[in-house]
Amino acid sequence: MVLHPLFENAAFGTVFLVTFVLVFLFVFQDWVFLTRFCFLTDFGRLDFRFRYPKSRCCQNILLYFDDTSQWPAVYKRPEKNCYQKEAVLRPENNQVINLTTRYTWSGCMVRADEVLSCVGGRSFRSVRERWWYIALSKCGGDGLQLEYEMNLTNGKSFWTKHFSADEFGILETDITFLVIFSMVFLLSCYFAYNLKGRQLLHTTYKMFMTAAGVEVLSLLFHCVYWGLYGRDGVGNGSLKLLGKLLFSVSFLLFLLMLILLGKGFTVTRARISHSGSVKLSIYMTVYTITYVILFIYEAEFFDPGEVLYAYDSPAGYGLMGLQLLAYVWFCYAVLVSLKHYPEKQPFYVPFFTTYTLWFFAVPVMALIANFGIPRWAREKIVNGIQLGIHLYAHIVFLVITRPSAANKNFPYHVRTSQIGILLSSPKAGEGAESFPHHAYGNSSFLGDSQPNFTELFSIQSVSAKDHLCLCLHVANYHVLPLGDHCCPKYYYSGTPGGS
Secondary structure (H helix, E strand, O other): OEEOOOOOOOOOOOOOOOOEEEEEEEEOOOEEEEEEEEEOOOOEEEEEEEEEEHHHOOEEEEEEEOOOOOHHHHOOOOOOOHHHHHHOOOHHHOOEEEEOOOOHHHOEEEOOOOEEEEEEEEEEOOOOOEEEEEEEEOOOOOOEEEEEEEEEEEOOOOOOOOOOHHHOOHHHHHHHHHHHHHHHHHHHHHHHHHHHHOOOOOHHHHHHHHHHHHHHHHHHHHHHHHHHHHHHOOOOHHHHHHHHHHHHHHHHHHHHHHHHHHOOEOOOEOOOOHHHHHHHHHHHHHHHHHHHHHHHHHHHOOOOOOOOOOOOOHHHHHHHHHHHHHHHHHHHHHHHHHHHOHHHHHHHHHHHHHHHHHHHHHHHHHHHHHHOOOOOOHHHHHHHHHHHHHHHHHHHHHHHOOOOOOOOOOOOOOOHHHHHHHHOOOOHHHOOOEOOOOOOOOOOOOOOOOOOHHHHHOOOOOOOOOOEEEEEEOOEEEEEEOOOOOOOOOOOEEOOOOO
16 A cells, blocks of 8 residues: 655645555644554554654654544544543553654654654554554644655565555455456356357357456456555556446346346347336446446545445445345246246246345345454455355356256257347237247257257147248258248248157
């Protein structure tokens, strides 16, 4: 964490959480919060350099920790004055550093230009990882004016030095999930290649691939950010923000795909009704706007003097509510699809069961993070849980849609080349978007891109009273219900099982 010069002869208004700070401070206050950091039990270290005019003597560095009698007892307590805020500190713990030549441990000396220059440091030891909050005071004075540098570290290792203790393991976790998600994405591309050869690469599967690819990009940006951060304590905030945005895009795209599959899109129907499309558009727009509000709220209104979680905000609770609303919609859509296409139970039953857990995982995780995880461990734990939830969702989908002969859950049975014919049928306005009841599944696929004549000329699970016509094109074969839109000249009319 590193802060470069940001203020000059201006009021101190923004706090940046970094391990190295170089700032010019000038405020008409006698007590101000500077920054916070979660130190290890034995290896925490603060190194500082403070410079201010001798005429402004004497100012103090105040070191509060996260005990209820300390920082929570003084921060955002307008009823307490500067002296009362200093009184909660324990002198025996060396929590007050007087920036004056009379206090040896401050390392202060007067320069020729009548400026006090104080160079020193502090080591932090406690029974557990603790949040430490650094403030500055000059009680009863005419405000604070100084230039300061601070370097806050945890040990010497690249993996810990510039990281606050609550951030330990985030880089390693992100790298691990980047490798796993990359494998998931590559495997989905391989499956997509097989599906394309069989003309079964439907829109919903493409949405899944896109969500997985965006997730990989998100993790890549996060890994680059944390890698730079571990090197110099600064990082690049734009990379972190871009990673968060891509993470949200991946989530929203996956959520939309689940709702579409629940409604039967590409599984039992070729398109969503107009009213359904409008509802989906409105819902996803509201969800996206709420996400944007959450980002803005986190950037502008989250107080660095408090350890907060992204979902611990009105926008965060709004997202949890939208997630539960999506689940209700998902349940209704799946039930309707099963009512009209009971032969699709091998796909929809495991699909509904596994993603019920996923829908509830995000709100439960947010509530546990807000109320059940200690603040000094929250960020690293939540990061791992959140990535684990996303990985679970992607792997489950990859398993139930794998295009292998042994997969009984394979959802698609209509080829992509048939969908256009269905939609252009004379009955298109009366429900031709629905696929024929056809549950041959995936057992007869041979695994290549050539026509499978066994599959084309034998239809399973079709009522004996339904007549079929076989359209013959050059190098293309389609099986359609009689009268929907057969070839003008060449067709075969008969009962199922005919050849």
